[in-house]
Structures are given as structure tokens and as C-alpha cells.
Amino acid sequence: IQRTFNSLHERTQQSVMALASCNEDGTGVARTPQGVYDTNSFRLGNDPKGGLFLTIARINHSCRPNVTHFWSPRLQQKLIFAARDIDVGEELLTIYGPGHCMTTKGRREYLNEKFSFECNCEMCREGNVNGGDERMIEIQALQEDFDFALQSSSSSGSTTDVKGQLASVRRCLTLLKEQGLVGGAFTKSVFHHGYDICLAAGDYDGARSYLNSELVAVRDSEGVQSSKAIEIEQVLKDDFQDSE
Numbered sequence: 001i002q003r004t005f006n007s008l009h010e011r012t013q014q015s016v017m018a019l020a021s022c023n024e025d026g027t028g029v030a031r032t033p034q035g036v037y038d039t040n041s042f043r044l045g046n047d048p049k050g051g052l053f054l055t056i057a058r059i060n061h062s063c064r065p066n067v068t069h070f071w072s073p074r075l076q077q078k079l080i081f082a083a084r085d086i087d088v089g090e091e092l093l094t095i096y097g098p099g100h101c102m103t104t105k106g107r108r109e110y111l112n113e114k115f116s117f118e119c120n121c122e123m124c125r126e127g128n129v130n131g132g133d134e135r136m137i138e139i140q141a142l143q144e145d146f147d148f149a150l151q152s153s154s155s156s157g158s159t160t161d162v163k164g165q166l167a168s169v170r171r172c173l174t175l176l177k178e179q180g181l182v183g184g185a186f187t188k189s190v191f192h193h194g195y196d197i198c199l200a201a202g203d204y205d206g207a208r209s210y211l212n213s214e215l216v217a218v219r220d221s222e223g224v225q226s227s228k229a230i231e232i233e234q235v236l237k238d239d240f241q242d243s244e
Helices: 002-006 010-017 033-040 104-115 122-126 132-156 159-178 184-201 204-222 227-243
Strands: 042-044 047-051 067-072 077-082
Touching (some): 002 033, 010 033, 067 184, 077 204, 104 122, 132 159, 159 184
């Protein structure tokens, strides 16, 4: 990190060091490039190395973000996508984590440990006043159940199981919408579960419908030219064009 920092232009170095270092700031320890990197870097897909992006690093956190980010290997860029309609002048807010659904207490503990701040975003201020924490717990439980759903339905061969699994998919999508976690980054994996369940059950119309929904979600969160979007388009063309 230090070697890469030393190779930067002086103005870029100044911009980097103007970013926060949550484990150093306020401790009396001088801010370092490594500390800034640890606080502000983003994962680059499956690459174990991360990247520091000066503009994106300035985007504040919300547990109910209006933008999400995606690393494009094709473009070698970190892309920002709107998760919903954004008003003129409205602050852009992304999500720092965690990577799974947690209650307000759990999210705040995670963010405080990871980034040294107590989250006071809209969702955290609401807490469980409108059932938010209960929704987050149910969403997480449903998403965990999806990992076992296909194996269960394949072994039992039960239509009732498939109907129940699809009801869980619809329930999860409803809960995400109620919680304000909209946008393709949150829904694409759920749509894919619906596709997998329908495909395993031989419901090709249902599979095509869920795959089309996943395609929209992927385009909205990864880009129309992303490898995943192109892959889904090809599956729809090769496997489902005759059933339309």
C-alpha cells in the first residue's frame, strides 16, 4: 500500500490522506495510507485485493441505501447504480455492510466495530417501531432457507414443497420492498432462487418469468453489458425462446 501511495501524484496523495481512517483518527496516532486504505477500500469482485476510489469513498452510509456499487471486470471500474428514484439534490448513500440482514442493534454493533461510528440512518432511527427488525430477521431466515430449498424439493418431489418455496420467494420480495431495500442488488438473488425452484419443478413458464425479472435486476445493479446480464440473455435465448 505504501509503495503504491508513493507512486501517486502529490495532489492525489493529498486527496487520499484527506479521507477518514477509522482506526487511527481520534487516537492520537498519525493517519497513514494503510489506515485510509483499510477504511475506504472496496472489494473488486472475487479479487482478494481491493481498490480505493476517491469519489466513491466520499459516499456516506445508509442501511437503506439509494445507490449500490459493482466492480466491472470488463471496464475495470467501480460502478454506481441507483437503487431507486433519487430526487435532485438528494444525498447519495450506499451501504458499507453487513452483507446479511441484521437487527438495528446488530447492524450498529457491526458498523461501530468495523468503521467506528454508530449508525443513525433512517432505518436505524426507525428500529422496530414499524416492525423493521422483525422483517430483517425474517428476510435473513428466508434467504438461509433458500440454500436448502432445491435439495429438499428434489429429494421429496413434492409439489406442495415447490409451492411453499415459491411462496417464500414472494414473501421475501415483499419484505424487502416493505423494508425499503429496493433495487436489483437486493432482489436479483431472490429472483434467481425462484428461477431455480421453477426449473427443478419443470415449471418452465415460471422459470422464464423469474429469469426475466433477474435480468432486469442484474441490468439495474451491474449494467446491461455485464457478464451476468449477457449470460442470462443467452439462457433466455437458447433455453426458453421456444416456450414463449
